[in-house]
Amino acid sequence: METQFISISTICVNYHIESSFLMDLSNIGLIQIEIIEQEQYIHHDQIADLEKMIRLHDELDLNLEGIDVVFNLLAKQRELQKELTTLRNRLRLYE
Amino acid sequence: MAFIDYYEVLGIPKTADEKEIKVAYRKMARKYHPDLNPDNKEAEKKFKEVNEANEVLSNPENRKKYDKYGKDWKHGEEFEKAQQQRRQQQSQYSQHGSGAEGFGGQDYSDFFESMFGGASGHSRQSHRPKFKGQDYNAELHLELKDVYTTQKQVLTVNDKKIRITIPAGVENGQLIKIKGNGGPGMNGGPNGDLYIKFIINNHTEFKREGNNLYKDQPVDLYTAILGGDIHVDTFDGKVKLKVKAGTGNGTKVKLKGKGFPVYKKDGEFGDLILTYQIQIPENLSEKEIELFKELQKIKEG
Known part of the structure; x- marks a missing residue:
């Protein structure tokens, strides 16, 4: 468990953020907070996304709704990119 | 080393005040931020330029130096060195942090490095949070x-x-x-x-779509009409196939498990789909033409 989950307090210290920011991200559904033995944790798989959220918030002054919109659009962009690659591969059948 | 027009980078006039610089910088940063432009080298480059322009123009001291010596940076550097020496002699020299708002941990152009000595004056560096390195x-x-x-x-x-x-x-x-x-x-x-x-x-005769492979398979006219065996090259060797009598041009045949391996599923393969291309005989001899005419007559009854 130690390697898979990182406690909220550790994250706050390392990234210089308030725990309320993480709560807000959790409330809007951008991250998932797990409670294990009365302590709150985040799965390490979410760290890369969390870092992105912190950067967008700190560096571009985006609020939570803005971050949510960005993440949705990036997910859509990834999906479209994947579809484009599949279609390009299919097109090669006819070249 | 090329001169960089930081005003042009931010799209602002030389007379822009602090607020205008900040607004222009924020707008550009939102446009070219690497998190918003994944896998976009051009945006990444532009973002670095924008960031560098902000480092210089949002700091009054740097801006003054840039405005004064920007185009003639070499001369400015020499001048600065001389000034620095004088200040040191007078024991009054002190280095100021830039205090600029910007994104840390990135490369600067040679132009910037030579004029401002890299990011050494970046006061925010020491207490920035830990971040994962660049992908x-x-x-x-x-x-x-x-x-x-x-x-x-x-x-x-x-x-x-x-x-x-x-x-x-x-x-x-x-x-x-x-x-x-x-x-x-x-x-x-x-x-x-x-x-x-x-x-x-793909430099093979096979076309690939997902796990399936596709290939045009020539079949001679006689085998197509009368039926018979053909030998087909698959991706991992030859196989013998029976062609039914009266097979038409464009008939598709699926060879199960003769396609491409399924990613990360050991022993599983896609299919090979063959499209028969019936070959019309060329350079017919007189005898052959005669026999075909005979066949035609029989057909027309």
């Missing part, structure tokens, strides 16, 4: 026949040798992540990851 992107070009079987390769990325296993059946355009092999973390953060995109070139 690297690389392309690996392989032949279709190479990815028919699982293989190991050694890649050299930024002078570092990385051993990777490429599972059979990898798709053209597929991305795999190699954890921790990206850029070093910022302020003690973990390393970034390496993303490898596979470009699969």
Whole structure:
């Protein structure tokens, strides 16, 4: 468990953020907070996304709704990119 | 080393005040931020320029120096050195942090380095949070026949040798992540990851779609009419096929399990789909023409 989950307090210290920011991200559904033995944790798989959220918030002054919109659009962009690659591969059948 | 017009980079006039610089910078940063432009080298480059322009123009001291010597930076540098010496002699020299709002941990142009000495004056660096290093992107070009079987390769990325296993059946355009092999973390953060995109070139007679392979298979006219055996090249060898009598041009035949290996599923394969192309005989002899005419007569009754 130690390697898979990182406690909220550790994250706050390392990234210089308030725990309320993480709560807000959790409330809007951008991250998932797990409670294990009365302590709150985040799965390490979410760290890369969390870092992105912190950067967008700190560096571009985006609020939570803005971050949510960005993440949705990036997910859509990834999906479209994947579809484009599949279609390009299919097109090669006819070249 | 080329002069960089930081005003042009931010799209503002030379008379712009602090507020205008900040607004222009924020707008540009939102447009070119790497998190909003994944895998976009052009945006990344532009973002660095924008950031650098802000480092200079948002700091009154740097801006003054830039405005004064910008185009003639070499001369300005010499002048600054002389001034610095004078200040040191008077024991009044003190270095100020830039205090500029900006994004840390990045490269600066040679122009910037020579004028402002890199990011050394960046006062925010020391207490910035730890961040994961930059993710690297690389392309690996392989032949279709190479990815028919699982293989190991050694890649050299930024002078570092990385051993990777490429599972059979990898798709053209597929991305795999190699954890921790990206850029070093910022302020003690973990390393970034390496993303490898596979470009699969196909110089075979087979077309591939997902796990299935497609191929046009020539069949001579007589075998198509009378039926018979043909030998077909599949990706892993020859197979013998029975062609039914009266097979038409464009008939499709599916050979189960003779396609491409399924990615990360050992022993599973897609199908090979053959499209029969009936070959019309050419350069007929007189005898053959005679016999065909005979056949035609019989047909017309």
